[in-house]
Amino acid sequence: MTTDITEVDDDSAVHPGEHHSHGPTDGQYFTIFWVLVVLTALEVSTEWWTDWFGEGSRKIAVPVLIILMVIKFFLVALYFMHLKFDSPLLKRSFYFGMILAIAVYGIALTAMNFWEDSGSTRFNNPPPVPPPPFCETSQMPGECPAD
Amino acid sequence: MSDLAYEEVEDLEFPDDVHATSTGISNEKLGMWVYLASDCLLFGGMISTYLIYKNRPAEVANLAGSHHIPSDYFDIPFTSMTSFILLMSSLTMVLSVNAIMRGDLTRMRLWLTATAVLGGLFLGGQVYEFTEFLHHGLGFTTNVASSAFFALTGLHGVHVAVGVIMLVSLIALSFRRKMHAEAVEVIGLYWHFVDIVWVLIFTIVYLIP
Numbered sequence: 152m153t154t155d156i157t158e159v160d161d162d163s164a165v166h167p168g169e170h171h172s173h174g175p176t177d178g179q180y181f182t183i184f185w186v187l188v189v190l191t192a193l194e195v196s197t198e199w200w201t202d203w204f205g206e207g208s209r210k211i212a213v214p215v216l217i218i219l220m221v222i223k224f225f226l227v228a229l230y231f232m233h234l235k236f237d238s239p240l241l242k243r244s245f246y247f248g249m250i251l252a253i254a255v256y257g258i259a260l261t262a263m264n265f266w267e268d269s270g271s272t273r274f275n276n277p278p279p280v281p282p283p284p285f286c287e288t289s290q291m292p293g294e295c296p297a298d
Numbered sequence: 299m300s301d302l303a304y305e306e307v308e309d310l311e312f313p314d315d316v317h318a319t320s321t322g323i324s325n326e327k328l329g330m331w332v333y334l335a336s337d338c339l340l341f342g343g344m345i346s347t348y349l350i351y352k353n354r355p356a357e358v359a360n361l362a363g364s365h366h367i368p369s370d371y372f373d374i375p376f377t378s379m380t381s382f383i384l385l386m387s388s389l390t391m392v393l394s395v396n397a398i399m400r401g402d403l404t405r406m407r408l409w410l411t412a413t414a415v416l417g418g419l420f421l422g423g424q425v426y427e428f429t430e431f432l433h434h435g436l437g438f439t440t441n442v443a444s445s446a447f448f449a450l451t452g453l454h455g456v457h458v459a460v461g462v463i464m465l466v467s468l469i470a471l472s473f474r475r476k477m478h479a480e481a482v483e484v485i486g487l488y489w490h491f492v493d494i495v496w497v498l499i500f501t502i503v504y505l506i507p
Contacts, residue, residue: 177396184389191385194505195378213506220501224494231392231490233483238323241331248335252342259343263350 174236183230187223194219330484334491337457341495344453345502348446352503364440368447371434372504373427380423381500384458387416388493391486398479406482407469413489414465417458424455447503454499457492464488 175183197216200208229235234242260266319325352367394409428448431437438448464485471477 174396175392177393180389180392180396184385187385188382191378191381191500194501195374197505198374209507216501216505220497223497227388227490227494227497231388231493232487238321240321240323241328244331244335248338252338255339256342256346259346260349265350 174233175230180230183226187226190219190223190226324480326484327480327487330487334487337491337495341450341453341498344446344450345498348443348450348503351442351446354443364435364444366434366436366440367443368431368436369504369507371431371436373430374504376423376427377500377504380420380427381496383416383423384420384493384496387413387420388490390416391489395479395483395486398477398482403472403477406477407472410465410469410472410482414462414469417462417465417489421455421458421462424451424458428452450503451499454492454495457495461485461489461492 194216197212200212228245234245319328321328352369390409390412394406394413397403397405397409428451431444436444438445468482468485
């Protein structure tokens with residue numbers, strides 16, 4: 152009788168789709184870590200871009216920050232969390248959850264008028280101030296400022 | 299290959315059949331991923347709330363408070379340092395998982411201890427940051443922007459604290475009973491998730507103006 156672990160491993164009827172790759176080595180983890188450190192340093196440097204490159208750099212800083220954040224997110228998820236080497240079921244669950252979360256909160260932020268008016272002074276479109284609740288219900292003349 | 303050979307392989311991979319499941323993924327690991335997915339939605343909600351209120355400290359009817367906002371007091375170099383500490387703790391965590399997979403218990407304990415210490419340092423940094431905000435008069439109930447900020451970063455801090463407790467428990471358990479590599483891996487998943495959430499918070503809350 153022979154026992155071939157490698158042959159049975161990925162195609163096993165008992166554990167279909169389960170991959171048993173050992174993932175990166177310690178050295179590769181160190182490389183990924185240093186990439187993350189460099190990306191973080193680049194992110195932090197945007198804080199001083201306006202001093203170094205002028206006000207115009209503010210416009211590109213935000214897209215750059217978002218791109219760097221997404222790269223860091225996937226580096227940690229795929230390598231440190233082993234998603235790249237794990238079962239496809241986990242990978243599919245992760246992507247499904249991520250897309251669902253982005254959709255849900257994208258809709259929520261849109262419903263809250265976030266994209267046109269984030270409350271920042273750079274947006275000249277402040278939300279309308281609702282009347283005080285007392286005035287909506289008051290029937291007595293002279294009790295509301297409008298009276 | 300005979301059925302006997304299949305069983306033998308299974309025993310090699312999954313001793314005592316504790317992990318034999320229909321998905322091929324152990325219940326513990328799948329459970330952790332499901333928990334992390336639910337936590338994603340929780341943090342997504344908190345981040346969205348912060349985004350909505352961050353520049354509107356006193357615009358909510360009947361909740362008007364101080365016009366100070368958390369970003370007035372951000373200390374980016376200091377927060378960058380704490381981010382670096384958390385990133386480094388993720389590295390030590392994967393090194394401990396690799397160590398236990400090689401059967402090297404001593405190194406696993408060493409890297410787990412390093413991870414717990416780095417997590418503790420991050421928490422210390424967060425406590426210092428919160429104290430500084432309080433000295434500037436920005437507390438949890440100052441206005442909606444500060445409430446959203448403290449709730450988001452505080453919740454993340456609680457996650458880090460729970461992670462440190464799990465790491466310390468794991469180190470203590472490793473002296474008392476036989477360790478399964480998967481236990482370290484599952485706690486590692488939690489720890490990396492905490493790191494991933496900080497990657498998002500650091501950029502969205504601290505760096506994007």
